Amino acid sequence: MRPIGGRWNPRADFEETVLAHDPSITNDRFAAAIAAGDRFFAALSSTPDYDDYHRVVLRHLGMEATSQLLADLRREVPADGVLELYPDVRKTLEELSQRQVRMAVVSDAWPDLPGLHAALGIHHFFEAYAISAKLGCNKPDPRMYHHASTALGLTPTQCLFIDEDPDLVQAAIDLGYAGRAIRRDSPLPDIPPVPSIATLTELPELF
Structure with missing residues (x-):
């Protein structure tokens, strides 16, 4: 959002x-x-x-x-009234859910993020939330990533981490997660520092 x-x-x-x-x-x-x-x-x-x-x-x-x-x-x-979803979000979440892809949110946010997602109609797609205000740390602290994967009952190698910040994606990759940087608002570099996607609609083909 x-x-x-x-x-x-x-x-x-x-x-x-x-x-x-x-x-x-x-x-x-x-x-x-x-x-x-x-x-x-x-x-x-x-x-x-x-x-x-x-x-x-x-x-x-x-x-x-x-x-x-x-x-x-x-x-x-x-x-x-203050937030909106990116155009590619709902369709992608619905398709991933239909494919039974389990999902969690890792966010440097306040505790009310699940409520905001509920108001925007997407909360039900996520099984867990790793929220900085609750965990007392921010990405790229490993606790953020591990909280989410542990809550899903998955190992890092079974997870794909998505973020707009390539450095945070690289941190996840260094911890053993797969990763993709989403670059909606800027062109993809010829040789990206980490694997990248231009839109969330590219995600389903990875599962």
Whole structure:
């Protein structure tokens, strides 16, 4: 899945919510504060609590992180209002499921990822989730990969790991998994550093 508008953090409705509390915030201030939030993420080894992330961004906006503002920023919104599936996702998951390919998710994400998948209608395809916020580590920590394969009752050699980051795919390959880097938004290099695919629709032929 991908965020509508292309930005994962903060959520797409962040500016609208903040402006409801302080209409004076300018686009430049938003951009600087969001960049500070990005640096906060980059300095961590695991996914932080969402409120802690919002406190960092709000502090750079010069705003107090009141309980009401934090609650507004994390209020439930329809998943399809901020997220969408890539066009190749549902069809591929359905075909893999029909072929009885067992699937798990390995993600540097918050604990609510299964709920987001449920709202988008794809949760039932996955038997297990390895989520950084729950495991206390991020890819390429081997615990992320091993949690998923162990939950499926499979050995690394029985698994294929897919990711947009070739370095994370290489890390999986080094651990004994098969791997493919998906390169939807950029051309495939002539000699890719790891095996690559351009779209998920290429996956069924690998099983």
